[in-house]
Amino acid sequence: MSSAFPASKYSRYKRATAFFLDWLLRARGRGCHTGQRVQLQQLSGLVEEIAAQPSRLSPHLLCQLPKALAACQCAITLRDHVAAYFGEDADEGHQHFLGLLRRWLDALKAVEVEQQEAPLESQRTTFESYYDVLQLDEDFSPDEERGFGAAGVPRRAKADRKKLLEEAFAEDLRLELVCYFLELEELVDGVFDVYDQVKKQKRTLVEATVVAKVAMDTVSSLTAQLQLKYPAL
Incomplete structure (x- = not known):
């Protein structure tokens, strides 16, 4: 176990994870999954659908895809840094969620590659580093009602977001x-x-x-x- 717990990295990990899950929830809201209760494992099916049919995404969601992928990569890297604090004691829940993030990232990267030649490309933001996504959204916090949880969003959507974040961070008690x-x-x-x-x-x-x-x-x-x-x- 290292001598100092990387508290700032853990805070940034939570912010990046919440940002990415918000994007997935907004993508989910446009498809056949609308009205169903959401769980982390079910998002794998959504990611597969997006990878198979990127046209299900709105132009706005497509524009935000590079940012969402940057947040996902950031979450993976930061969670690895934080888990290293516990050394070999890292639990199975940690590995399971990391595995989900990595699979989702790989699948959605293929969508990004397919969209590179599309007319929307000139409108999209690129990131030199996955840390850039945090620098652009320093005010984003998983505990705040921003973005997907902002005013005007249905109560059910806010409840889904809250439940999903609770599940994502359920293994993080230590x-x-x-x-x-x-x-x-x-x-x-x-x-x-x-x-x-x-x-x-x-x-x-x-x-x-x-x-x-x-x-x-x-x-x-x-x-x-x-x-x-x-x-x-």
């Missing part, structure tokens, strides 16, 4: 716990530092009290979010 305790450690360090500054007469006791109150509120919020994701805790 990663979530490590991030949780790292954030707690940062908060404790912050409170300690401000009280140390009070002792050195660089801060007032009132300021330290405010910092401590904010820290406690943050801990309560983080704990509630974690328990919401994992009720068994």
Whole structure:
């Protein structure tokens, strides 16, 4: 196990994964799967349909395909980095989801190649690196109602998105716990530092009290979010 958990990489992994799954859900909404409950495994059939018949995608979805593929590649790479923290203890769920992402990426790359000569090509964005997709969407967060979950989208679609993300990250309990305790450690360090500054007469006791109150509120919020994701805790 490495000495430092790559918390920033895990956060970026979640963002990239959510971005890619959003794209798949929007593609799913145009086909025969509309109205059916969605699960990760079922998306494999959707990807196969897209690979066999790219015309099922709207022009807008086709334009976003390179970005979706970049997000998928980014998710694969970052998840590998994060899983390396646990070494040989990486579980089967991790390998299963990675396998799904890799198969989907390979299948959709073939669609991208087929579209390279299409008139839409001049309208599409290309990416030098799969990290570019994150740089272009720094405000995208899997916990925010953006994009597919924005206002005006049917409640059922939002529920499907939420369920799909929960399934995608269901195997990540250990990663979530490590991030949780790292954030707690940062908060404790912050409170300690401000009280140390009070002792050195660089801060007032009132300021330290405010910092401590904010820290406690943050801990309560983080704990509630974690328990919401994992009720068994």
